[in-house]
Amino acid sequence: MANTTHTVPAGPLEVDPAWLRFLNPSEPIDTRMGVDTMLSRTGRELSFGASYPSKRLDIIHHIYLLLLDGKLFRAPVRDDIQRILDVGTGTGIWAIDVAESFPTAEVVGTDLSPIQPSWVPPNVSFQIDDAESVWTFSRDSFDLIHIRHLNGGIKDWGKLIGQAFTALKPGGWIDIAEYEFILKSDDGTLSPESNLAKYYRLVNEAADKLGQEFKIASSLDRFILDAGFDKVHHEETKIPLGTWPAEKKQKEMGAFLLLTTENAFEAFGMALLTRSLGMGIPEVEELITAAKRESRSKKTHTYSSQHLYYAQKPFKKADPE
Ligand SMILES: C[S@@+](CC[C@H](N)C(=O)[O-])C[C@H]1O[C@@H](n2cnc3c(N)ncnc32)[C@H](O)[C@@H]1O
Numbered sequence: 001m002a003n004t005t006h007t008v009p010a011g012p013l014e015v016d017p018a019w020l021r022f023l024n025p026s027e028p029i030d031t032r033m034g035v036d037t038m039l040s041r042t043g044r045e046l047s048f049g050a051s052y053p054s055k056r057l058d059i060i061h062h063i064y065l066l067l068l069d070g071k072l073f074r075a076p077v078r079d080d081i082q083r084i085l086d087v088g089t090g091t092g093i094w095a096i097d098v099a100e101s102f103p104t105a106e107v108v109g110t111d112l113s114p115i116q117p118s119w120v121p122p123n124v125s126f127q128i129d130d131a132e133s134v135w136t137f138s139r140d141s142f143d144l145i146h147i148r149h150l151n152g153g154i155k156d157w158g159k160l161i162g163q164a165f166t167a168l169k170p171g172g173w174i175d176i177a178e179y180e181f182i183l184k185s186d187d188g189t190l191s192p193e194s195n196l197a198k199y200y201r202l203v204n205e206a207a208d209k210l211g212q213e214f215k216i217a218s219s220l221d222r223f224i225l226d227a228g229f230d231k232v233h234h235e236e237t238k239i240p241l242g243t244w245p246a247e248k249k250q251k252e253m254g255a256f257l258l259l260t261t262e263n264a265f266e267a268f269g270m271a272l273l274t275r276s277l278g279m280g281i282p283e284v285e286e287l288i289t290a291a292k293r294e295s296r297s298k299k300t301h302t303y304s305s306q307h308l309y310y311a312q313k314p315f316k317k318a319d320p321e
Helices: 018-024 031-040 055-067 094-099 157-167 195-209 219-228 247-276 281-295
Strands: 083-087 105-113 124-128 140-150 168-179 230-240 303-311
Touching: 031 055, 055 094, 055 230, 055 247, 083 094, 083 157, 094 105, 094 124, 140 157, 157 168, 157 219, 195 247, 195 281, 219 230, 219 303, 230 247, 247 281
Parallel strands: 083 105, 083 140, 105 124, 140 168
Antiparallel strands: 168 303, 230 303
């Protein structure tokens, strides 16, 4: 069954209370642990790893399902694909879903952190692996390689995409979904003077200072082309922040993004702003509180851009298309 459409809970327009209970907003996030994990591996690693609460990754998966109208990816793969790789699989939720959609395929998920469940469909396996080291997968062995939401965790995108090219079979597809950590509004309702805009600006500044940029999502085409892929497809879509849109799907995505963002403000910002920019904890707390308040306002029509790519490894001359 190819790229099955998943049913997402219909729910009301605002976030379903069941999701709120699932998320448990009263549960504190251990920001110190997050950042120690983020910074310890190479001294400038910004991946969230195991400290990024798994529940939030699952909500992000839900937002992607809404965005892709229930599909798991966009690459036009054949129905009979045999091997799928999910790089930086997180909780493995995508890998598990894709394994259920393609029950005869073998699905491998890799991650730095062992946060995947052990009860999974028989055709899924997980490996602890750094996607930035030299891959040990055989050449020409996957039909589909999926990369999602690794922004901030990858230093060398050219190398990552090049290794994916090598591991794909001729005719295989890469499918990438990455977000820009930039908040925008098309109607001027996000003032550059606002705390919300300031928060995003400072987090980017802090990340740049650590040599890791969060804004790569829009410019992955060049790495995909350089690797040798064909039929490169790139689409920019918007995910609203908050419940300001009138349209139902947009409003629902915005509600879920707000839910995850609210809880990520400290996890993302506190350590970066204190350690990289030398800001004081009370100053950052004040900024975060004000930014959170502003993010809830329906008068601020903000969104972030999501970049969706897919591309095909060319067939060898004698291969059938
Ligand atoms: C924001 S989560 C996204 C998870 C998953 N791709 C998804 O969309 O649900 C990022 C994940 O990438 C993993 N990660 C970051 N850098 C990595 C690397 N170099 N190699 C393997 N995994 C990495 C983190 O451990 C984390 O689980």
